Amino acid sequence: MGDLNAFLSQNAIKVENRKYVASERFIGEDGKAIEWELKAIDSDRDRQLRKDSTIRVPVLNKKGKATGQYTSETDFNTYTLKLCVETVVFPDLHDAELQNSYGVMGAEELLTTMLTPGEYTDLSSEVGEVNGFDRTFEDKVEEAKN
Template identity: 50%
Template sequence: MSQFEDFLMDSFEEVQAVEKKLEIGGKKRNMTFKALGANKADAIRKSCRKIKFIKGQKIVETDQDKYLETLIVETTTCPDLKNAELQSNWGVMGAVELLQAMKSKMTDGEYGEWSSVVSEINGYDKGMQELIEEAKN
């Protein structure tokens, strides 16, 4: 296959949903995740930016907490955090608000595992050892 053919649209694989069992709220629960495309992740990142002007200089900061929450909401497909019935059951309106309500019933470690899985699904998990191995090859 030529280098050109490596980049034809048909050669790109569709992102598949991944099922994982996570401990959330003290119970193992089946959850489903689907990685975001780069354009969607960029749009989320841009929506989480704050622009400040300090002494005439424009400073752009990303609200990391808001970015992570939005990434979790958009990547997690089961439970569907956008589901109005689920939000109603928790007494909230909005996917991020539902996540925050669920987070209040979790340990920090459980929430950390959820966010780690989301990072892994989206390809942000390359550890130093993996990078060293890639560099060797």
């Protein structure tokens, strides 16, 4: 049996924030692209984001008619957007001045307005990595060996 102490909160290795250039279009005074800061969220917050991204969908019969029953589905586009907003620490997407400069209200609308579709797709991929969604079982085994 393994050492249970390794699982104690104070012994767990904390997930570090990650710097990431989301776009080459945002240039600092030094002429270089400004790095965004990303942080992992915890499972409780992730559960809440998934819940907030759940929609009711009518159940259809074989003829395509509504049966009066509903099922729940996660809208993954909404979930991904909420996860990105929650993970981005810098720039502060909730900053009113930044939102006003783009003529939008809300962090989600700001993020999709600030970035091109390709930049947003790259960011969402990076956000997935930061939150541990990219690691395969083989990756975890290899990491455990080291």
